[in-house]
Amino acid sequence: MLQTVLESVGLDAKTCAGLLGFNPTVFAEWSVGQRQIPESVLPLLSAVFSVPVSVLRAKPSRTINDEDITPAIWYKFRGPELVSADRECVVLIRQLGHYLNELEAVTRSRSVQWKTLFESIRNETDLQASPREQGRAAARMFREATSLAHGAKGTGELLRGVLRSLGVLVVEAPLKESRIEGCSFYVGTQAAARPCIFANTHHVSWFRRNTVLMHEVGHSIFESALVGASLDFLDREEVAEPLEMRAQAFAQECLVPKTVLVHVAQSHGIKWGSLSARPLARLMADTHVEQRTVVSAAVDAGLVASEAADELKRIDTAKELHELSSHALSTEEYLELIGSENAGDWIGKRTTTLTPRPLRLPVGYVKVVVDAYQNCQISSGKAAEYLMVDETEFTERFGDIYAEVGE
Amino acid sequence: MQNPALLLCDSDALTQLFLANEVRPLRHLKDAYGIQPTIVQEVDLELRWLGKYKDRFVPQLDKALKSSSLCVLDQGRFQALVSSAPAGASWAGFQSLGAQYNGHIGSGEAYTFAAGVTLNLPALSNDFRAIKTLEANLLPLPTPVLRSFDLLVFCQKSGFLDLKTCEQVRADLLKIGEGLPRAFMHSSFWDGMNAFPSRLQEGPLSLHASVANYSTPLLIAKL
Numbered sequence A: 001m002l003q004t005v006l007e008s009v010g011l012d013a014k015t016c017a018g019l020l021g022f023n024p025t026v027f028a029e030w031s032v033g034q035r036q037i038p039e040s041v042l043p044l045l046s047a048v049f050s051v052p053v054s055v056l057r058a059k060p061s062r063t064i065n066d067e068d069i070t071p072a073i074w075y076k077f078r079g080p081e082l083v084s085a086d087r088e089c090v091v092l093i094r095q096l097g098h099y100l101n102e103l104e105a106v107t108r109s110r111s112v113q114w115k116t117l118f119e120s121i122r123n124e125t126d127l128q129a130s131p132r133e134q135g136r137a138a139a140r141m142f143r144e145a146t147s148l149a150h151g152a153k154g155t156g157e158l159l160r161g162v163l164r165s166l167g168v169l170v171v172e173a174p175l176k177e178s179r180i181e182g183c184s185f186y187v188g189t190q191a192a193a194r195p196c197i198f199a200n201t202h203h204v205s206w207f208r209r210n211t212v213l214m215h216e217v218g219h220s221i222f223e224s225a226l227v228g229a230s231l232d233f234l235d236r237e238e239v240a241e242p243l244e245m246r247a248q249a250f251a252q253e254c255l256v257p258k259t260v261l262v263h264v265a266q267s268h269g270i271k272w273g274s275l276s277a278r279p280l281a282r283l284m285a286d287t288h289v290e291q292r293t294v295v296s297a298a299v300d301a302g303l304v305a306s307e308a309a310d311e312l313k314r315i316d317t318a319k320e321l322h323e324l325s326s327h328a329l330s331t332e333e334y335l336e337l338i339g340s341e342n343a344g345d346w347i348g349k350r351t352t353t354l355t356p357r358p359l360r361l362p363v364g365y366v367k368v369v370v371d372a373y374q375n376c377q378i379s380s381g382k383a384a385e386y387l388m389v390d391e392t393e394f395t396e397r398f399g400d401i402y403a404e405v406g407e
Numbered sequence B: 001m002q003n004p005a006l007l008l009c010d011s012d013a014l015t016q017l018f019l020a021n022e023v024r025p026l027r028h029l030k031d032a033y034g035i036q037p038t039i040v041q042e043v044d045l046e047l048r049w050l051g052k053y054k055d056r057f058v059p060q061l062d063k064a065l066k067s068s069s070l071c072v073l074d075q076g077r078f079q080a081l082v083s084s085a086p087a088g089a090s091w092a093g094f095q096s097l098g099a100q101y102n103g104h105i106g107s108g109e110a111y112t113f114a115a116g117v118t119l120n121l122p123a124l125s126n127d128f129r130a131i132k133t134l135e136a137n138l139l140p141l142p143t144p145v146l147r148s149f150d151l152l153v154f155c156q157k158s159g160f161l162d163l164k165t166c167e168q169v170r171a172d173l174l175k176i177g178e179g180l181p182r183a184f185m186h187s188s189f190w191d192g193m194n195a196f197p198s199r200l201q202e203g204p205l206s207l208h209a210s211v212a213n214y215s216t217p218l219l220i221a222k223l
Helices: A002-009 A013-020 A024-031 A039-049 A053-057 A072-077 A084-107 A113-124 A131-145 A159-166 A206-227 A242-255 A258-267 A277-287 A291-300 A306-314 A318-324 A331-338 A363-374 A380-387 A391-398 B011-019 B024-033 B041-048 B058-066 B075-082 B091-102 B107-119 B128-136 B148-157 B163-175 B189-195
Strands: A169-173 A180-187 A194-200 A229-233 B006-009 B036-040 B071-073 B200-202 B218-220
Touching (some): A002 A039, A002 A072, A013 A024, A013 A084, A024 B041, A072 A180, A084 A180, A159 A363, A169 A206, A206 A229, A229 A242, A291 A306, A363 A380, A380 A391, B011 B041, B011 B148, B041 B107, B075 B091, B075 B107, B148 B189
C-alpha cells in the first residue's frame, strides 16, 4: 500500500527514500510490496505520511480508492500552487515532529498544554461573531493564558519560547523555490499529534515572520486539525475570506494590542497624528512586528485615521529600523555586533546535512537534543539521527562527552 | 556449555570489516566454531544506506549474505532460537525492547542489543557511546559485546589471520579516520594486542551468568 500512499502524497519513492534516509532500492521494494517493511520503520512512515500502520501493512489492492486513504494534509500540499520543494519540506518537518515525540518520551518532557488552551479558546469564542472579533477574542485569551500579556511590550522575542512550551513545533527555514509564506498543520500520529507552524524565512524579515507565525497559530487553533493544513502564500493580498480574516485579527491582537501600541508611543513621545519614518520604525522596533501590522493595529485601535493607513504603509522605514533594532540586521551584521566569541554556540549548527534538502532546525529542538545527549539520555548516534547529520559531524559540533572514557 | 549459536553484529563493527575488505573472521567463526554471524533487519537496512557512505556497502553485504557469512535474524530464525533462550523470550518482546532501546540509541545497535538480551546471545558492536548510554539508563546489555578488534585479535592469535593482514587492517582503518580501540591508536597491531583486553578467547566456557557484563570475555571452543 505504500505505493498508493506515495501517489496520494505526490512524491516518488526515490525522493522519499532520500528524505527519510533509506536506500532508494529498498524503499522502492517496500512501496511495491516486494520486501516487507520492518516493524521498527512503520511508526516513522505512519507519522510522516499520516496514515495508520495498518494501511502500510496492507497488501496492494485495486479495490481501495485513492480518496479513501489520502490524508487531508496531502490534499492541501498537492495543490497546483505548490511545488515538490513544499512537499519535501513537509515530509522533513513531519519527520521532525516524529523525532520530537520520541525525544519527549525518552526525556519525559512532553508538553500538551496546547490541547487544553486551544480547546478552551475554541469553546469560549463566539463562533457567530464576526471573524475579526473571533480572532481578537481568541488572541486576548491566548495572551492572558501565556506570558505574552505581561508588560505591555513587544513579544516577538518571547513568542517562540511560549509556543514551544505549549508543545507547538515551530519551524522557520528558507524555502526559496516555494511561494508559501507560512503554513500550519498537525504532526505526529493521531495519538501523539501536535500543532506545527512553519514560516518561510526566504526574503522575509523577522518582523514580518512574527506576524506570519501568529497568523498560523490562529489557523492552528481553529481549523488546521479539521482541514489538514492551512497555507498562506507570499504574494497574498489582504484577503476577505473569513478564516484568513480571523487568523490575521488573531495575529494582530496577539502581537500589537492597543495597550502595547499606547505604551510604546508614550515611552518615546510618539505623536500619532504626525507619524514619519523614524517614529514608525520605533513602533516596529519595539512592538516587534512589520509596518503593515503596526499601521493596521493603530487604525483598529482608533489611534490613526483609516484614510492615512495606505500612506503610512508606504513610508520607507528600512534605514531607521536598521538603526533601531538588531533584528533588522543581516546575519553578518549581527555577528559583527555580538562578536565572534558569542556567535559560536549555534551558528552553523542547526542545519541538517544528511537530507537532500537542508533544513534549518529550531533552536529549541536542537537544544533539547543536545541536552538529552549531555544528560546521557541518548547516544551521540541517536542525537545525530535527530539532527539529521552524521555522528562525526554531531560530535564536531557539540563535543564528545565520552572522549575521555573511550575504550 | 556450547558456543553461542549466533553473534549479533552491529553496523559499525561490520562497516570496519567491510572498509578493510576483511570479512574472513565472520566466516571463520561460523566454520570453526559454529557461531553464525547474524544481523537484525535494522542493521541490514542501515548497511544498505549508511550516512556519508550511502549505499557503498551493499555489494559486500549481499555477498556476505549470499555466502551465509552473515544471515538476517527474521522472525522464523528467531523462533528457532526461542527454545534455548531465557524463559519468556518472544519476537514481540524483542521488538518491544528494541523500540525501547531505540529511544536512546540508533536503531541498528538498539535492535542488535535487544536481540542479544532477549536470546541471551553475544553481540558485536564498536559503539561504546551506545553502550554507555544504555548503562546510564539502567538498561541491560548483551554479555558480552565484542568489538571488531576482538575478532581480529582472536583470529590472529588462533593463527587464522597472519600479522601482516591485521597490521594492514589497522593501517587502512586509521588512514580513513575510523575509530580504533585506544590500544591500537598509536601502536602497531602487534604492540596493541598486548595492551588490549580481548573479549573473545579460546577455551572452555567458565562464564558465570550472574556476574557477566558487556566486557566479560567470551570463551569459545572449536567444533
